[in-house]
Amino acid sequence: MKPLRAIYIIWLRDLKRHFRDRARIVGSLASPIIFVFILGQGLGSTIGNNLPVGGGAVDYKTFMFPGILGMTVLFAGVFASVSIVWDREFGFLKEMLVAPVPSWSIAVGKIISGATIASFQGCIMLLLAPFAGVSLSPLMIAELIPTLFLVACSMTGLGVLVASRLKSMQGFQMIMNFIMMPMFFISGAMFPLANAPAWMDTLSKIDPLTYGVDALRDIMLTDVPSRYAFTTDIGVIILLSVAMLAIAVSTFSRQT
Numbered sequence: 001m002k003p004l005r006a007i008y009i010i011w012l013r014d015l016k017r018h019f020r021d022r023a024r025i026v027g028s029l030a031s032p033i034i035f036v037f038i039l040g041q042g043l044g045s046t047i048g049n050n051l052p053v054g055g056g057a058v059d060y061k062t063f064m065f066p067g068i069l070g071m072t073v074l075f076a077g078v079f080a081s082v083s084i085v086w087d088r089e090f091g092f093l094k095e096m097l098v099a100p101v102p103s104w105s106i107a108v109g110k111i112i113s114g115a116t117i118a119s120f121q122g123c124i125m126l127l128l129a130p131f132a133g134v135s136l137s138p139l140m141i142a143e144l145i146p147t148l149f150l151v152a153c154s155m156t157g158l159g160v161l162v163a164s165r166l167k168s169m170q171g172f173q174m175i176m177n178f179i180m181m182p183m184f185f186i187s188g189a190m191f192p193l194a195n196a197p198a199w200m201d202t203l204s205k206i207d208p209l210t211y212g213v214d215a216l217r218d219i220m221l222t223d224v225p226s227r228y229a230f231t232t233d234i235g236v237i238i239l240l241s242v243a244m245l246a247i248a249v250s251t252f253s254r255q256t
Helices: 002-020 022-046 060-080 082-089 092-097 103-126 138-163 169-186 198-205 208-220 230-253
Strands: 051-053 056-058
Touching: 002 022, 002 103, 022 060, 022 103, 056 060, 060 082, 060 103, 060 138, 060 169, 060 208, 082 092, 082 138, 082 169, 092 103, 103 138, 103 230, 138 169, 138 208, 138 230, 169 198, 169 208, 208 230
Parallel strands: none
Antiparallel strands: 051 056
16 A cells, blocks of 8 residues: 555645645646737638638637647646756655555656646636637536646656656756657647648657647647547557556656
8 A cells, every 4th residue: 555655645645735826726727828819819810710620710819729728738748847846956766666565656646736736727728719710518527637637647648757867857847848848839739730831740649749739639629630530549658657657657767
């Protein structure tokens, strides 16, 4: 029971730290709101608010909303793992590593707590769906929540993997920005990938966020054709989550 208790304690600690930091909560939601209502409105006005997709047309804000939801989960999940670097700088990580619990339980606790925080922020973004022209039914919401959590697990696992190898906050932020921004833009969150160049199409296929955004768009926008089958998206996300969890745990366990 010690590993399970350690996972629970780390999960609870990170959630308390997050919800007590109101500035962090507000700041993490500011960027998605700006993207949807400022960038979305501006670009939508430029292209006439009618984006041709699958032989039809859809409002640009509506099209990009699932992508911004994916961005929210990506940024929140990855930056939730920054607590590992923070704990290392202040010496708290050393105290956790010498505790009589397996080190893998610490990594799993960090991933689950980060995924929980990212999913929570994604659920808050769902409240803005009507303002973006997206109508959600109870069934859609029931499908979206576990999908958000799966995407968040893979993204948080990536963050824990990187944070386990870095020793400074500045280095973590630089590396993650270098990784996250290409992941976000190549995933098809901002524009359709149907007419993308061949090199971009190839990169999008190895981008884990592509399948998360496609799954979210498949659930939320029934009139917009998805790039892959929903079962394919979920299968890839589950495989990525398991792979990221295994690699992150293995990397974290080698720390001294």
